[in-house]
Amino acid sequence: MAAAAAAAAKIAPSMLSSDFANLASEAERMVRLGADWLHMDVMVRHFVPNLTIGAPVIESLRKHTKAYLDCHLMVTNPSDYVEAFGKAGASGFTFHIEVTRDNWKELIQSIKAKGMRPGVSLKPGTPVEDVFPLVEAETPVELVLVMTVEPGFGGQKFMPEMMDKVRTLRKKHPSLDIEVDGGLGPSTIDAAASAGANCIVAGSSVFGAPDPGEVISALRKSVEASQIKS
Ligand SMILES: O=C(CO)[C@H](O)[C@H](O)COP(=O)(O)O
Numbered sequence: 348m349a350a351a352a353a354a355a356a357k358i359a360p361s362m363l364s365s366d367f368a369n370l371a372s373e374a375e376r377m378v379r380l381g382a383d384w385l386h387m388d389v390m391v392r393h394f395v396p397n398l399t400i401g402a403p404v405i406e407s408l409r410k411h412t413k414a415y416l417d418c419h420l421m422v423t424n425p426s427d428y429v430e431a432f433g434k435a436g437a438s439g440f441t442f443h444i445e446v447t448r449d450n451w452k453e454l455i456q457s458i459k460a461k462g463m464r465p466g467v468s469l470k471p472g473t474p475v476e477d478v479f480p481l482v483e484a485e486t487p488v489e490l491v492l493v494m495t496v497e498p499g500f501g502g503q504k505f506m507p508e509m510m511d512k513v514r515t516l517r518k519k520h521p522s523l524d525i526e527v528d529g530g531l532g533p534s535t536i537d538a539a540a541s542a543g544a545n546c547i548v549a550g551s552s553v554f555g556a557p558d559p560g561e562v563i564s565a566l567r568k569s570v571e572a573s574q575i576k577s
Pocket residue numbers: 361363364386388419496497498499500501502503528529530531548549550551552
């Protein structure tokens with residue numbers, strides 16, 4: 348039997364680190380510099396102590412870009428956001444397992460019904476086993492986002508101990524989209540890529556670099572080189 352194809356590298360600059368006053372041009376700049384996805388952090392002060400963007404911003408940005416908008420909902424009630432994000436033009440809708448223990452099946456169905464790709468995320472303190480049922484469900488999530496910092500703010504330090512979760516998931520699911528988020532950049536990418544992550548969210552390392560395109564390309568090279576080795 349042929350081996351399952353590796354999941355393609357997707358580099359997703361976190362727009363949390365962009366200039367929000369120029370979001371459309373920042374998005375265009377990232378795509379021009381090689382970004383595959385744009386990561387959109389949705390925080391509303393009741394899952395994390397920060398306030399960022401909601402569906403109206405996604406709707407406005409969608410008018411300016413065809414890019415894949417990878418939305419990470421750091422909220423306690425993701426079901427309440429599905430309809431609005433679907434209408435706004437979100438591409439991916441990733442919710443947190445910690446707040447959806449009882450209703451993830453219905454949530455996944457509703458996300459798909461609105462034309463978005465469902466994903467699940469887990470905080471550093473949550474065991475990876477908690478997301479197995481969602482990846483193995485009849486209607487599964489299509490992405491697992493392993494947080495490598497406590498969610499809430501950009502610019503934090505990468506937690507290498509989270510790579511055990513990535514390795515465990517990759518071993519079980521060779522072609523699953525496994526995303527990592529928090530503290531990723533040229534000095535931490537090899538740890539994430541060799542563990543098996545293929546979707547890389549990076550905020551401060553990309554937007555803070557003199558040449559963001561060079562960082563995007565270094566992140567991609569590391570993921571692709573790890574896939575050739577494995
Ligand atoms: O989800 C996030 C915070 O909750 C951000 O996407 C993440 O922290 C990216 O920022 P950086 O690359 O600067 O760590």
